[in-house]
Amino acid sequence: MISEVQYGGRVTDDFDKRLLKTYVKSWFCDEMFDANFQFEEKAYHIPKITRMDDIFDYIDTMPNYDSGKVFGLSPLAND
Secondary structure, X not given: OOOOOEOOEOOOXXXXXXXXXXXXXXXXXXXXXXXXXXXXXXXXXXXOOOOHHHHHHXXXXXXXXXXXXXXXXXXXXXX
């Protein structure tokens, strides 16, 4: 559903739709709920948080800019 309907917008370009579907297949999987799962970049994981304040604190620790590695791109993508 995420790859077909985006909150507040839409993807109209066929190549962009294909890319978004690829990201969704890679990132939204059953394994992401395993206790030790981490995304490509070690900074990204699903924290075990139950309180809303802790969620906001966790979000505040995230970087403002992502490296290309997060999206499966070469580190040279940032250059």
